[in-house]
Every structure is written in C-alpha cells, then in structure tokens.
Amino acid sequence: MAQTVFEPWNDPEAKPLIQFKGVTKRFGDFTAIDNQTFDIYEREFFALLGPSGCGKTTMMRMLAGFEKPTEGTILLGGQDMAPIPPNKRAVNMMFQSYALFPHLSVWENIAFGLKRDGKPKDVIAARVDEMLKLTRLQQFARRKPHQISGGQRQRVALARSLAKAPKLLLLDEPMGALDAKLRQATQFELMDIQEKTGTTFVIVTHDQEEAMTVASRVAVMDHGRIIQADTPANIYEMPNSVYVADFIGEVTIIPGKAHKRGNGYDIAFAEGQPTLHSETDAALDNGQTCYLALRPEKVSISAEKPADRTNTVQGRIIDIAYLGNLSTYHVQLPNGQMIKAQAANTRRLSRRDFSWEDTVWLSWTDTAAVLLKG
Amino acid sequence: MRRFALIALPCAWLLALFLVPFLIVLKISLSDIALAIPPYTPTLDLSAGWQGIRAFFSALDFDNFRFLATDDLYWKSYISSLQIAFLATLMTLFVGYPIAYGMANAPDHWRPTLMMLVILPFWTSFLIRVYSWMGILSTEGYLNQLLLWLGVISTPLTILNTPTAVYIGIVYTYLPFMVLPIYSALERMDGSLLEAAEDLGCSRVKAFWLITVPLSKTGIIAGCFLVFIPVIGEFVIPSLLGGSQTLMIGKVLWEEFFNNRDWPVASAVAVVLLLILIVPIVLFQMNEQKSREADQ
Ligand SMILES: Nc1ncnc2c1ncn2[C@@H]1O[C@H](COP(=O)(O)OP(=O)(O)OP(=O)(O)O)[C@@H](O)[C@H]1O
Ligand SMILES: [Mg+2]
Numbered sequence: 125m126a127q128t129v130f131e132p133w134n135d136p137e138a139k140p141l142i143q144f145k146g147v148t149k150r151f152g153d154f155t156a157i158d159n160q161t162f163d164i165y166e167r168e169f170f171a172l173l174g175p176s177g178c179g180k181t182t183m184m185r186m187l188a189g190f191e192k193p194t195e196g197t198i199l200l201g202g203q204d205m206a207p208i209p210p211n212k213r214a215v216n217m218m219f220q221s222y223a224l225f226p227h228l229s230v231w232e233n234i235a236f237g238l239k240r241d242g243k244p245k246d247v248i249a250a251r252v253d254e255m256l257k258l259t260r261l262q263q264f265a266r267r268k269p270h271q272i273s274g275g276q277r278q279r280v281a282l283a284r285s286l287a288k289a290p291k292l293l294l295l296d297e298p299m300g301a302l303d304a305k306l307r308q309a310t311q312f313e314l315m316d317i318q319e320k321t322g323t324t325f326v327i328v329t330h331d332q333e334e335a336m337t338v339a340s341r342v343a344v345m346d347h348g349r350i351i352q353a354d355t356p357a358n359i360y361e362m363p364n365s366v367y368v369a370d371f372i373g374e375v376t377i378i379p380g381k382a383h384k385r386g387n388g389y390d391i392a393f394a395e396g397q398p399t400l401h402s403e404t405d406a407a408l409d410n411g412q413t414c415y416l417a418l419r420p421e422k423v424s425i426s427a428e429k430p431a432d433r434t435n436t437v438q439g440r441i442i443d444i445a446y447l448g449n450l451s452t453y454h455v456q457l458p459n460g461q462m463i464k465a466q467a468a469n470t471r472r473l474s475r476r477d478f479s480w481e482d483t484v485w486l487s488w489t490d491t492a493a494v495l496l497k498g
Numbered sequence: 499m500r501r502f503a504l505i506a507l508p509c510a511w512l513l514a515l516f517l518v519p520f521l522i523v524l525k526i527s528l529s530d531i532a533l534a535i536p537p538y539t540p541t542l543d544l545s546a547g548w549q550g551i552r553a554f555f556s557a558l559d560f561d562n563f564r565f566l567a568t569d570d571l572y573w574k575s576y577i578s579s580l581q582i583a584f585l586a587t588l589m590t591l592f593v594g595y596p597i598a599y600g601m602a603n604a605p606d607h608w609r610p611t612l613m614m615l616v617i618l619p620f621w622t623s624f625l626i627r628v629y630s631w632m633g634i635l636s637t638e639g640y641l642n643q644l645l646l647w648l649g650v651i652s653t654p655l656t657i658l659n660t661p662t663a664v665y666i667g668i669v670y671t672y673l674p675f676m677v678l679p680i681y682s683a684l685e686r687m688d689g690s691l692l693e694a695a696e697d698l699g700c701s702r703v704k705a706f707w708l709i710t711v712p713l714s715k716t717g718i719i720a721g722c723f724l725v726f727i728p729v730i731g732e733f734v735i736p737s738l739l740g741g742s743q744t745l746m747i748g749k750v751l752w753e754e755f756f757n758n759r760d761w762p763v764a765s766a767v768a769v770v771l772l773l774i775l776i777v778p779i780v781l782f783q784m785n786e787q788k789s790r791e792a793d794q
Contacts, residue, residue, distance in 0.1 A: 190693050210696040223694035226792075227712045237698030270792075288698065 130340060131355075132165035139202070141166040141292065141324050142187065146196035149182055149348075156182045158348040159196070169318055169325045171335040173371070174345030180328040181220055182348075184294045187326065188217040200292070211240075218285035220296040220328070222277050224269040230280050231256070231265040237288045255283040258313060260306075275301045282310070286317065295327040299334065307331075311338050332372055336360070344368045360419075366496050369417035374452065376423075376463045378416040382408040382495070389495060391416055394459035400435045404495040415496045420452055420464035422492040425478065426485050433487035439463065441482045453478065455486055520772070527765035528558040538762050562766035571750065572767065576774065578745040582661070582736075583729040586668040590725050591718065593669055594676030598717075599710075601677070602684035613681075616674050628667060628738050635663050635739070659741030667735040672728070676721035683717025683789075684710070716789035723782035731771055747771055 132138035140163035149157040156179045164170045172180045185191040186198060189210035198205045205213065216237065224233055234255050238248045256262045259279040264272050269280065278301045285293060298314075299307045315338055318325055329335050335342050336356040343353035344367070352364045363369035366377055380393035380400070388403035391414060400416060408414055429436055439455040442462070446469075453465045465486050469476070478484055529538040540557040543550040566572045601612045619627060634640045635658040642654040657663050687710065695705035711718075733748030740746070747767065754764035 188693075188697055190697075210693070211699050211701055215697075217694075217697050219690055219694060221688070221690055223688065223690040225691060225694070225709060227715075236695070240699035240704070284694075284698070 130167070132168070133163065133341065138165055140164060141168075141201060142326075143199040143202075144196070145199065147186070147193045147198060148195040149179075149186060149191060150194045156348050157186070157193075160348075160350060161196075162343070162350055162353060164324065164326065166324055167318070167322050169315070169327065169338050169340045171339035171342045172326065172328045172345060173330075173332065173335050173342055175371075178345045179348040180345060181296055183345075184217060184296055184326065184328065187292070187294055188215055189213050214291040215294060216285045216288055216290040216292075217294040218281050218296060218298050222269075222281040224277060224280055224284075226269055229266050229268055230261060230272065233269070233280055234283045234287050236284065241288070251287060255287050258286070259283040259310075275303070275306070278302060279310075289321055289323065292324045292326070295325065297328050297330065300330065307334070314338060342372075344371055346371075361494075363417060363494060363496070366415050366417065366498060369494065369496065374420050374464055374466075376416075376418045376420065378418065378461060378463070378493075380414060380416065382412050382414040383410055384408075388490060389414070391495070394457070394461060397437065397457065397459060400437075400493070401490045402493050402495045403490045406495055406497065408495070408497065412497070415498070416493045417496055418463065418488065418493040420466035421450075423463065423465035423486050423488050425453055425455070425465045425467055426487070427477070427482075429485045430487045434490040435492075436485055436487040437463070438483065438485055441478055441480055441484060444478075444480065451476075453484070455484060523765045523768055525558070526761050527562055527769045528560065529762045530557075530559075530561070531760050531762050536761070537759055562762045563770070565763060566766055566770060572747075572770075575745045575747045575750045576770070579730050579732075579747040580774075582664065582668075582744070582746060583726050583732075586665055586672070586729055587722050587726045589665060590669045590672055590676045591722060594673055594721060595680055595718070597673070598677045598680035598684055598714075601681050602687075609685075616677050620674070624671070625734065627671070628734055631663070631667055631670065631739060632658060635666065658739060661740065661744050663739040664736050664744050664746075667739045668725075668729055668732065671735065672725040675724040679720040679724065680714055680717040683714040687713050716785060716792070719785045720782065720789070723778055723785070727775055727778050727782070730775060 132140075142164040144160050144162050147157055147160045148155065160183075172183060174180055182191060186193055187200075187205075189205065189208065192206060200213070200215070225236065228236065231252055235248050235252045238251055243251075252265075253262075256265055259282060261276060261279055261283065264276060264280075269277055272280070278298070282295070282298050285295065295314075299310055302310060311334060314325065317323065325338075327335075327338070339356055341353055342356050342359045343350045344359065345351065346367055352359060352368045354362075359368060359372055363372065369375050370377060378391070378393050378400070380391035382389040382391055383399075384390075385401065386403075388401060389408060390399040390401050392399045393416070402416060424430065424433070429438070437457055439457040441453050442456045443454040445452040445454070449469060450466050451469055453467065455463050455465060457463065463486055471477075526538055529540065531537060532539040540554050542554050546553070597616070601609060601616070604612055632639075636642075637654045637656060637658070639658070641657070642651075645651045646654065657666075691709050691713070692702075692705050695709050696702070700708060731748045731751075732746060733752050736744045736746040736749050737752070740749075751764055751767045751771070754760050754767060758764075
C-alpha cells in the first residue's frame with residue numbers, strides 16, 4: 125500500500141499557507157520574537173513548544189492580528205496580513221485566558237461568531253449543538269461561564285473557536301485544564317476535525333506528549349527564536365542542539381572532546397574512562413568540545429559487562445524512578461557523570477533485578493547517541 | 499452575640515439619624531399650622547398624662563396630604579422634578595460614559611491623575627462652584643464674552659435663569675457620580691474579551707455594543723441612580739441657576755418652610771418625596787446586589 129507521506133515542508137513545489145519573513149516583535153526594548161523566518165503549510169498541525177515567556181502567545185497574536193510585527197512580514201496564502209484587521213481574517217484563536225464573554229451563556233458564547241456571519245438561525249443552532257456535543261457540554265448550554273468548572277470553561281473556549289470552521293485555527297494551550305482521559309479524547313477529536321475539514325492548526329502546548337501525538341511538526345522555541353522545527357520523530361531522535369535534546373523528553377548530556385575515527389568520533393569524556401564512540405554525519409574538528417545526547421531508553425543496563433556493545437561504562441545506581449511500565453535508573457560513573465537508563469518493568473516490583481547501590485554496566489550502540497556541537 | 503453587636507452599631511446609627519428625624523417629620527406633616535413656636539399644633543404634653551397623649555393623637559390628620567393633592571402646584575412640581583431628573587440623568591450619562599471610557603482605556607500611569615481630576619471639584623465648596631457657573635452663564639458672563647469675541651453670536655445669549663442653566667449645573671455637579679461607577683465597571687473588564695469578539699468577526703463598534711456596553715451595565719445603572727435620586731430633591735441648583743419657569747420640588751419645599759413658614763405642608767411634601775424616592779432606591783439596591791453576585 126503506497127501511502128503518500130504528508131511532508132509538504134520537504135516539497136519545493138508546495139505553497140505554504142503561512143509565511144513568516146524576518147519577523148521581529150519588540151515590546152519597548154524587549155525582543156519577544158527575534159527575526160524569524162519559517163513556513164507553515166496547509167493542513168499542518170503545527171505545535172509550538174517552549175518555556176514560559178519564550179514568545180509562543182506573541183506568535184499567535186501576530187497571526188490573529190492583535191499584534192503587528194515590528195519588522196518583517198507575515199503572509200497568509202501569499203497575501204500580506206499587515207493591513208488586515210483581526211475580524212477580517214479567516215483565522216480564529218482560542219485564548220490562553222479563554223476570554224469567554226461573562227454575560228453570555230455557554231450556548232451564546234459558541235454562537236457568537238456564527239451570528240456575526242449572519243447565518244440563518246437553524247444553521248447556527250445546528251452548528252452550536254454539534255460543537256456542544258463534540259466538547260461534551262450539552263447539559264451546560266444554558267449556564268454562564270462563572271457557573272462552570274475550569275475545564276468546562278476551557279472546552280467552551282475551544283468550541284467557540286472551532287465553531288466557525290476557520291481556515292486557520294490558533295489554539296493557545298487548549299487542553300491544559302483537562303484530565304488525561306478527556307485530553308486524549310479531545311486530541312483525537314482535533315486530529316479528526318483536521319482530517320475532515322483540512323483546517324490548519326497552530327497549537328501551543330506545554331505538554332510534550334501532546335505535541336508528539338498531534339503535531340505534524342513541532343517547533344521548539346527559546347527566547348523568541350524557533351530553535352528547531354521538525355517532525356516529532358526527528359525532534360526526538362535528531363535534535364539539532366543540546367537545548368532541543370534537553371527540552372524534549374529525558375536525556376543524558378555527556379560533554380567531551382571529539383576525535384575522528386571511522387565514520388564517527390571517539391569522545392573522551394573523563395580521565396581514566398574508555399572513550400565513547402558515536403557515528404555521525406556532522407563534521408567536527410579534532411579536539412573540539414562536543415556533547416553526546418543519550419536517551420535513557422537506548423541505554424541497556426546489565427549486571428555483567430556485555431561483550432557486543434561499542435560503548436560500555438560501569439557505575440553505581442543512585443536513584444530509581446518508578447514510572448509504572450518503566451523504571452528510570454540514575455547511574456553515577458566514577459567521575460561523577462550521571463547517566464539515565466530505562467528498562468521495562470517486566471517483573472513485579474519486589475522481584476526487580478537491580479536495586480540502589482548496585483554496581484551495573486550501561487551500554488549502548490554507536491548510533492544510539494546524537495553527537496551535538498552545542 | 500458578636501454578630502448582634504456588629505449589627506447593633508449601624509442599627510443605632512440609622513435609628514438616631516434617620517428613623518427618629520423621619521418620625522418627627524412625619525408627625526409634623528400630620529399636624530396643623532399655628533402661629534406659635536414651634537409653628538404647628540399639637541405638641542405632645544406629657545404632663546397631662548394619658549389624656550394628653552389621647553388628645554395629641556386625635557389632633558393628627560391627613561389634611562396636609564389632601565391639600566397637596568388639590569393644589570396642582572405640588573404634583574406639577576413632582577412631575578417636573580422627575581422629568582428634569584430623568585433628562586439630566588440621561589445627559590450626564592452621555593457626557594459621563596465617554597469620560598469613563600477614556601479613563602479606563604488611558605495608559606496605566608495616567609489613570610490616577612485622571613481619577614483625581616474627576617474628584618478634584620469636590621475639594622471646593624459646592625456653593626462656590628454653582629456661583630461660578632452664574633458668572634460663566636450670565637448675560638455678561640465669560641461664555642457670552644467668548645462667543646461674542648469669536649463672532650459666533652452678535653447678541654448675548656440668555657442662559658442663566660433658564661432650564662438650560664439648570665441642566666448644565668446638574669450635569670456638571672453630578673458628573674463624578676456617573677463617571678466613577680462606570681469607570682470601575684469598565685476598568686474591571688478584561689481587554690481580551692474585545693479581542694475575542696473581534697477575532698470572531700465583530701468590528702470595533704459592534705464589539706463595543708455587544709461586549710463593552712453589557713459588561714458596564716451595572717456601572718451605568720448605578721451611576722444613573724446615583725444621579726437621579728439626589729437630583730429629584732435638588733434645591734441649590736434650580737434656585738441659583740434656574741428662573742421662575744423651573745419647577746422643582748426641592749425649591750417648593752424650601753419656600754414652604756422658609757417663605758410661608760408652613761412646616762406641616764412642607765413636611766408633607768418631604769414625606770411624599772421620600773415615598774417617591776423609595777422606588778429608585780430599592781431598584782438601585784437590587785442592582786448593587788446583582789453586581790456583587792456577578793463578581794463572586
Ligand atoms: N504587551 C506586552 N508588553 C510587554 N511585554 C510583553 C507583552 N506581551 C508579551 N510580552 C513579553 O514577551 C515575552 C513573550 O510573551 P508570550 O506571552 O508570547 O510568552 P509565552 O511563550 O506565550 O509564555 P507562556 O507559556 O507563559 O504563555 C514575555 O517575556 C512577555 O513578558
Ligand atoms: Mg502564552
């Protein structure tokens with residue numbers, strides 16, 4: 125079965141829906157967005173991920189039209205958006221603060237945008253009911269926003285932004301207040317909506333797992349810059365910097381000096397320890413400082429030294445984090461370097477192989493780690 | 499017990515400063531005029547014992563109220579007061595709302611200054627401020643001088659001693675009572691609501707009508723009552739700025755007391771005024787209650 129992969133960003137023919145061209149946004153002398161150039165394609169599910177205050181909301185607000193870029197242009201479908209006011213953009217935004225109208229009921233809140241389009245009454249009613257059903261708010265339709273819970277409010281905000289079925293939907297932390305089950309259901313609903321309507325989503329989230337689940341591409345931001353924008357798998361497996369590797373998921377960063385050998389580099393990371401070897405396409409100078417990013421699940425833990433692995437180190441278990449299906453072992457090497465290793469809990473807890481203070485061997489293959497310059 | 503003690507204080511206050519004076523006024527309104535000190539009968543003579551009390555109560559009657567109903571001066575004054583108060587309240591709203599709106603949308607560091615400018619007139623005597631309006635509005639006043647100098651008019655306008663002057667005086671005096679509650683309602687409003695409205699397809703103007711106005715409703719209602727209620731009984735402004743055409747019950751009341759020395763009729767006028775005011779006062783309280791509930 126030949127399924128075409130959805131990767132318009134790799135297709136030079138594809139026309140982006142949104143283009144940021146050298147966009148800078150300053151508040152006074154504070155630079156919130158720093159000279160960003162990137163594209164978002166139609167039908168994408170583009171997730172913005174980054175620490176608090178890195179400029180995610182600012183990015184969304186510029187797309188919605190509430191902030192004008194200080195420099196640069198934003199194009200939507202090839203058209204410069206600068207002169208177009210928010211109410212004329214085929215863009216709807218779900219606000220981080222929800223911004224529900226306190227004097228209107230849940231029903232009227234959701235119907236608000238539809239009424240502005242002057243749609244017939246029965247069409248509006250049908251659409252609102254559909255949205256209520258989607259967000260499971262039917263029995264709260266008549267209530268005012270202050271009469272419902274935080275999670276319910278968040279769903280009203282989501283329903284209100286979805287109601288108009290815009291070309292571009294901006295969701296600023298749409299599921300932060302939902303419980304895990306409802307969040308997952310909503311994620312699948314969103315993906316479903318996206319499949320059906322072809323809406324382009326830009327979504328801000330603090331939840332990495334969520335970003336990984338729903339996004340076609342994840343953009344990791346820091347200090348007003350997108351550090352890396354790529355598919356969830358690439359972000360995870362091939363981070364372009366220590367920052368991205370560290371931000372997404374669990375990782376051990378081992379600093380060292382690189383020396384070319386074969387298809388990769390030997391990394392000397394501590395006196396008296398064997399060098400580590402990592403295969404890579406990256407080109408480094410001899411003796412250059414580099415960093416090995418090692419995901420815990422790619423590190424095996426064993427009592428005996430394995431014979432067939434390139435990289436083996438010995439250490440002592442300092443801590444064990446029990447995650448249910450997995451356990452993360454924090455192992456300290458003689459030089460003080462900590463390495464995280466993950467193993468599936470195939471046995472009951474009481475019959476676990478390793479325990480605190482045990483001396484163990486950690487090993488990984490020469491392609492398991494990512495070699496980064498900084 | 500502590501609860502009771504807490505409530506007792508305001509109750510005692512109300513009793514001493516409102517209920518007792520009101521009962522005295524009510525009693526006088528049921529008395530008859532007399533050439534005496536005090537200028538009404540009967541007066542309670544406790545030395546005559548039970549007999550005296552019986553005689554006192556049997557002498558009270560509703561004649562003054564009947565008189566109010568027969569002489570059309572009184573009910574015309576009530577109607578006219580209500581009318582003037584209503585129109586003046588509307589005018590104050592139309593002047594006050596933009597001011598409150600401007601204040602609420604001013605940059606943060608400007609707001610305390612603007613707030614002070616609104617309250618500043620209270621630091622001067624009310625009477626002096628009304629007198630200065632006489633200086634501005636009279637035929638030789640500053641306004642006429644300015645307009646003549648600009649060449650807008652060739653003969654001076656008569657504004658003082660007309661209803662126009664009364665409206666100007668009322669709007670000027672009561673403006674802060676309108677501005678402050680509206681300002682506080684607007685200031686509490688979350689700016690992102692307007693952005694959300696715009697995002698959903700509203701123009702700025704539409705968003706103002708659909709979001710800003712409904713959300714400042716309690717402030718508007720509070721401001722209107724705060725102006726309407728005292729203006730009904732207003733006395734100083736109509737007597738200083740208004741001419742003989744301006745009929746207001748406060749002025750009638752004053753004349754009854756001090757020109758005619760008819761305390762019983764004057765008291766009857768005051769009691770009826772209070773009865774009329776109960777309606778808006780109760781409505782005002784209901785509005786306050788509602789806005790407090792909405793805040794929670
Ligand atoms: N109107 C403004 N005036 C001044 N500074 C602002 C303004 N809006 C945002 N900022 C600043 O710009 C930076 C980015 O803000 P933004 O709201 O985009 O952060 P964010 O990434 O959405 O954070 P969070 O995850 O906490 O929502 C912050 O440091 C913030 O203080
Ligand atoms: Mg934000």
